[in-house]
Amino acid sequence: MTKSLFPGFDGLMTLSRREGVDVRPTLLRVLTDLYVQTSTHSDDEQRQFVELATRLIDQVDDATRAAVKARLAVYPHTPVPVLQKLGLVATQEGRRVPVAREIPAPPAAPLPPRERTDAEQRMAANMAMQPKEAAEIHDMFFRAGASERALILHNLAQTPLKAAPRIPTVRAKRAIQILEMAAIAGDVESFAFELGDSLILPSRVAAQTVDDAGGEALAVAARALDMPSPVFQRILLFFKPEIGTSVNAVYRLSRLYDRLSDRAALVMLAAWRGSTLAVTRAKYQAGLHDGERQRARAGAAQTRQSMQPGAIPPRRTGTDGSSER
Numbered sequence: 001m002t003k004s005l006f007p008g009f010d011g012l013m014t015l016s017r018r019e020g021v022d023v024r025p026t027l028l029r030v031l032t033d034l035y036v037q038t039s040t041h042s043d044d045e046q047r048q049f050v051e052l053a054t055r056l057i058d059q060v061d062d063a064t065r066a067a068v069k070a071r072l073a074v075y076p077h078t079p080v081p082v083l084q085k086l087g088l089v090a091t092q093e094g095r096r097v098p099v100a101r102e103i104p105a106p107p108a109a110p111l112p113p114r115e116r117t118d119a120e121q122r123m124a125a126n127m128a129m130q131p132k133e134a135a136e137i138h139d140m141f142f143r144a145g146a147s148e149r150a151l152i153l154h155n156l157a158q159t160p161l162k163a164a165p166r167i168p169t170v171r172a173k174r175a176i177q178i179l180e181m182a183a184i185a186g187d188v189e190s191f192a193f194e195l196g197d198s199l200i201l202p203s204r205v206a207a208q209t210v211d212d213a214g215g216e217a218l219a220v221a222a223r224a225l226d227m228p229s230p231v232f233q234r235i236l237l238f239f240k241p242e243i244g245t246s247v248n249a250v251y252r253l254s255r256l257y258d259r260l261s262d263r264a265a266l267v268m269l270a271a272w273r274g275s276t277l278a279v280t281r282a283k284y285q286a287g288l289h290d291g292e293r294q295r296a297r298a299g300a301a302q303t304r305q306s307m308q309p310g311a312i313p314p315r316r317t318g319t320d321g322s323s324e325r
Contacts, residue, residue: 134274
């Protein structure tokens with residue numbers, strides 16, 4: 001079994017088939033960013049990239065295709081089929097087509113903000129994640145490494161997926177104070193309880209966020225509460241000693257936190273909440289399936305008991321009192 005270039009990527013492709021929601025541009029950007037991070041790739045990684053990229057290039061908008069084309073044009077190890085798909089390589093000769101330098105466009109005057117129309121508001125309301133899709137994003141994030149998590153969070157800010165509503169300011173400030181005191185005291189139980197209560201998370205997800213060794217999940221939760229950066233750094237130092245004792249780890253997470261947008265954190269929060277519904281549905285569906293099998297077995301057993309082997313079937317009597325054989 002080969003290692004996937006992007007764990008959970010194929011599962012997220014189901015998002016692209018939903019009416020009104022198109023996350024294929026985001027998926028292509030993430031895939032490209034992951035591929036150009038390293039200079040060497042195995043045959044399996046190259047094959048996966050060619051299959052996914054060539055499939056998505058024809059399905060995205062012009063702006064996304066241009067951005068991906070710019071990244072791959074300067075990357076020296078872009079596979080030839082992808083270069084051909086982007087028009088960077090002659091189809092027959094297999095040689096690179098020289099790319100003209102981009103002509104700088106004059107800066108456009110900023111447009112005044114406008115209110116969304118009723119149709120746009122209805123469309124945005126229909127873009128909420130389904131439980132299965134939320135579970136896929138949740139699992140993909142917690143399985144990913146540090147660099148992949150940063151890319152996922154960066155691209156979540158650009159998706160049309162509906163974000164969770166902001167935590168009320170008064171409730172968020174109270175939660176930040178309680179979390180900081182619990183972190184300084186090393187009270188893991190109180191910290192996890194307050195985090196789940198303030199973000200409306202089930203205890204399972206709150207514990208998973210607190211126990212996350214990388215610290216990125218805790219950064220997402222803190223950003224969803226709009227926690228000040230110095231408070232987040234103090235929590236890292238006191239509550240996460242395995243991170244607080246590493247200067248590089250603290251610097252990396254502090255830099256990630258300062259660059260993390262509110263929207264990305266709230267979209268991930270929505271995925272964490274929705275993933276619980278998927279787990280609950282799967283549990284009850286399994287229980288219903290087991291119940292159906294038990295009833296089917298019981299019915300079959302009663303049918304077998306009603307006619308034992310070797311038993312003489314009862315005689316039926318006719319209308320005139322004579323027996324029928």
